[in-house]
Amino acid sequence: MQLVLEKRAERSRTIALVSPLIAIGLTLITMSILFAVLGKNPIMALGVYFIAPLTDGYSLQEIAVKATPLVMIAIGLSLCYLANAWNIGAEGQFLMGAVAGSWIAVNTQGTDAGHWVLPAMLVAGAVAGALYALIPALCRVKFGASEILTSLMLVYVADLVLDYLVRGPWRDPAGFNFPTTAEFDPVATVPVLIEGGRLHLGSIIALVVVAGAFVLLDRTIKGFEIRVVGVAPRAARFGGFNANQLVLLTFAVSGALAGLAGIIEVAGPIGHLQPGISPGYGFTAIIVAFLGRLNPVGILIAGLFLALTFIGGEQAQITMKIPLDVTKVFQGILLFYVLACDSLILYRFKLVFTSRQVQSGAG
């Protein structure tokens, strides 16, 4: 008797729905065991991770703040990935967006420029992100260069451009030579939604982006094209869809969203341009995109969930003295189970009663 994985005749819709729940359940069980081994009360620990952050307004705001750039970038990436275009360089587009928007903020500093500054910054951020993303897209379309490599390499270029600017021309003259621009003027700052909190307009923009992506994919021909090109390139060609054009389009959109997220982050929670504005949002967003199954609503949930584990992880460090590494193990285990459970959509377990010898004898 043995247990084998057998390919299903078609995708199981039930499993597709419950597999994330199974994954979360398995994660909770595994983590409980881990907490018990560490000598912590598992129920209390899980409470600190998952429930405590949801019980007060402050933590809820922080979850939204943390999830905002992740969701925005991941939505853009999902369009690329659905169209079989592999943008790995969202981090660079995020940085370029931040740089372009900051250019306006830095140059209007101390002037009596009016309320057009912030909208102009947001537009500049999105345009710069889109243009930066078009470089690897054009390289793929024109020369067949792997966009995975080129988009990734451009991350480092963007990083160094930002570095140069804040150490050189844009450095705060009153900042003792430290690498940062001066604090942005109020007209160049993303407004907070609740006085005294950190929740800002960017979170609303992220929700609009989610809704927009949902409509695009579910209700428009363009969305259909994106899906078909990804799933069945040959069929798409017969259908007269231009795959190259879609590569350019999805890269531009995803770059624009990453750039927008970048300038919102800089003009919002940070308030000035400095090196290290992103703790790897562009890369974490790849995880968010896949965790959310490349579906806009799924991405929103995945982004919030990942943010929850960050906030909960900090609270666990503070209230229960659980090391940060446990939070990382936690995130890793979760991703592992999600991917493992996903294989059940296409495969199923089956008990095989015939012995191997009989099989080989027959064959």
Added chain:
Amino acid sequence: MMKRLLGAAAALVLAGSIAGAAHAADKLKVGFIYLGPIGDLGWTYQHELGRQALVKELGDKIETTYLENVPEGPDSERAIEQLVRAGNKLIFTTSFGYMDPTLKVAKKYPNVHFEHATGYKRDKNMSTYSGRWYQGRYIQGQIAAKMSKAGVLGYIGSFPIPEVVSGINATMLGAQSINPNIKVKIIWVNTWFDPGKEADAAKALLDQGADIIMQHTDSPAAMQVAAERGKLAFGQDSEMIKFGPKAQLTSILDTWGPYYIARVKAELDGTWKSEDTWGGLDSKMFEMAPYTNMPDDVKKLAEETQAAITSGKLHPFKCPIVAQDGKEVECKGGDHLADGQILGMNFYVKGVDDKLPGK
């Protein structure tokens, strides 16, 4: 069923936090924000040792909490605020990049006291503290000049901020006091902690003819490279002799413990005030690791210089100071540069054969 479980869990958490609050009423809560992992064997590790010294000394009166690996971006503001919300009344934020986030949270919570390491922005409830590491660098410069056969020093720079630039200048001034023709080669790695990059920089410097490695980065990687190649090196932040028993000449050891203990005592007594502390060798804000792998006369010289700096007889930035372009620097501190000039140092002294990045 699920609902009931959640309810039970929430109740437990609540009970836990209430118990915690009651417990905390009699103990002062002190929080720390760390840049790296506590096991980085450099900067963060030394702060962690300081915290442990604090617990050893005042453990019955205080409860400490730390958050490690906190990135210097917007996440740090949240991390600091989380500590405030958990009831910490004195919070040490231990990296330069936490300056603005610390200030923002400090303005929001006027009844909580903050201590920011190596920054320059202060407030009624926010102090700053740092070390005069340039003093140690001057001693290292003298040792390096004595020990180098090639007359070329290799220097791994992190970021061209004043603290690092003044370290390079102090090193050169110390080295020039022994050998006026000493040369220094500098590689900027643009990171505080990246063992791979630090090791590559050390190799490149040795390949370019340097025979002594000095660093302003946090990992022991450069020390290991020097040890492998049979060259000499200086540690940084912490004792790195076990990574180069035959290579380490000395190391600047950040000893935060005494400062942390003093500040927490002040907080307990109700005498805490916002201050700017810039401690040198005399205040034990840092120490020099034992002088090793050098002949006795060099060791004696180093000890004499250390004693002279500690007593205030010798100032590494004694005037006249001549800048790289040959012009004399205005002397604003009497017979030596003023603290403000060192804290904002944005020029190389004469003899440094490098262009300051961003200038």
